[in-house]
Amino acid sequence: MRKRNKINVGIVGLQFGGQFAPIYKLHPNIGEVAICDTNKQLLQNYGDKFNFERRYSSLDDLLEEDDIDAIHLVTSIHSHATQSIQVLNSGKHCACTVPMATTIEELNAIVAAQQTSGKNYMMMETAVYTHQYLYAQEAYKHGELGAIQFLRGAHYQDMENWPPYWKGLPPMHYSTHAIAPLLSISDAKAVKVHAFGSGTMREELQQQYGNPYPIETAIFQLDRKCLSAEVTRSLFETARSYMESFNIYGKKASLEWHLENEPLVRFEMENKIEGRGRVSTYSKVVTENRSETLPSEISHFMTKQEHLDEDNPHLSVLQGGAHHGSHPHLVHEFVSSIIENRLPKIDAVTAANWTAAGICAHDSAMQGGKEITIPTFNK
Known part of the structure; x- marks a missing residue:
């Protein structure tokens, strides 16, 4: 029993x-x-x-x-x-x-x-339970970043010689690692997207899904006033080692994490005004694993x-x-x-919103950057 x-x-x-x-x-x-x-x-x-x-x-x-x-x-x-x-x-x-x-x-x-x-x-x-993200979440929650001004994410990975179903997969169909931290920390939904494909792939990689692009980049309009996000995803024929990243730019402080084996970087706006702009302090943050x-x-x-x-x-x-x-x-x-x-x-609703953003981004890229409205899912 x-x-x-x-x-x-x-x-x-x-x-x-x-x-x-x-x-x-x-x-x-x-x-x-x-x-x-x-x-x-x-x-x-x-x-x-x-x-x-x-x-x-x-x-x-x-x-x-x-x-x-x-x-x-x-x-x-x-x-x-x-x-x-x-x-x-x-x-x-x-x-x-x-x-x-x-x-x-x-x-x-x-x-x-x-x-x-x-x-x-x-x-x-x-991506929303890494110790780097959990640090960013706490910093934002406690007001250390101030209002979020912009968000950026990326995920680079070469899928050559992986199981056959990966062959030529549209990059944005597997983009939640880059999208999720941005939408999660801002508690936002992506509502519109313009995306573009970039680069070329050999013919055999294009056949399975009709996707010609090894890389896709998207700009998302979020449902929070005056906030947008940029996401880039690559899967094939791009000389870059594995990387997941998120960048969160706030009025008071910003966080960047884009090197797998390097600490998260924090920038803070100084109060003192010097010349034509203010100087940001720069520090590396060794994040805890939150065990x-x-x-x-x-x-x-x-x-x-x-x-x-x-x-x-x-x-x-x-x-x-x-x-x-x-x-x-x-x-x-x-x-x-x-x-x-x-x-x-x-x-399910949260997952659907995060996933739909990437699906619609690929649709936009295949139509030369046409604006695509991302559907909503209700609880």
């Missing part, structure tokens, strides 16, 4: 999801953890190595288990919509890696399934990665602490929202 303050969860997709399963296993509000992967050899090896007894080779089989309360999907991008709807319609809570979907129709369908089922949906967006906000049972995952497969390390771990310490925070928020019977912070 399960205690009322514990739930059982299933992890679907072990290639990357294997990083989350051990965190769930030690969370104080988790009873059992089931693992699922269509690769039966990977399923067996992972289960044996990390001692997971409940193993499934299909999502359908896992959803038939009445005692599983929630599913965390860590699967390929173009299966997210179908699988999320399937999970919600089965009467189980759903967490899903980014992006939520790749079409506006799919976003509407997931929001509808969540509202009809009454179960929680959470998009597991790492004190987590249950003690999982706080060590902020620094230790003993659960990783040494033969197949994911890039997010090479960056440091698994997407900069975000994974334990994501797990804790998803589990806590279910236990506390509330919506998660990145609920």
Whole structure:
């Protein structure tokens, strides 16, 4: 008999999801953890190595288990919509890696399934739980930045030789890592977008999605008065090492983070006026991982990665602490929202807004920068 303050969860997709399963296993509000992967050899090896007894080779089989309360999907991008709807319609809570979907129709369908089922949906967006972002959030909350004047985000990543479905993917279809911090900290929605594609790709990369651009850049008008944001995303044939970044420019202070292994940089406006302009002070900020906000049972995952497969390390771990310490925070928020019977912070409507911004940006780029109105989603 399960205690009322514990739930059982299933992890679907072990290639990357294997990083989350051990965190769930030690969370104080988790009873059992089931693992699922269509690769039966990977399923067996992972289960044996990390001692997971409940193993499934299909999502359908896992959803038939009445005692599983929630599913965390860590699967390929173009299966997210179908699988999320399937999970919600089965009467189980759903967490899903980014992006939520790749079409506006799919976003509407997931929001509808969540509202009809009454179960929680959470998009597991790492970018708003990194220790760099959590520092920025606290600084803004306490008035240290003043009014936000402008926002900028970027995400550079070369996807050459990744699984076939990535080949030629429109850059803005996978842009939430750059968009989410900007919309989250400003508590805003993107309402209009102008975007442009840039660069060229070899013909074979253009065939799958009809996308000719390795890079796309967008300017978003937000629903907060006099505020806009700029986002750039690259996926192919661009000589730049991996980078996620956000820049927040305020009247009193500004923050920039755009080097993976470097501290966040803070600029502050001095009161003294000299000559034709004021001088900003410049400092580097070593941000804390905020492990004190987590249950003690999982706080060590902020620094230790003993659960990783040494033969197949994911890039997010090479960056440091698994997407900069975000994974334990994501797990804790998803589990806590279910236990506390509330919506998660990145609920279905929020996730749909963040994802729709990128989908509409690509549509604009394909039409030479035409203004596109971004749809709204209501709670």
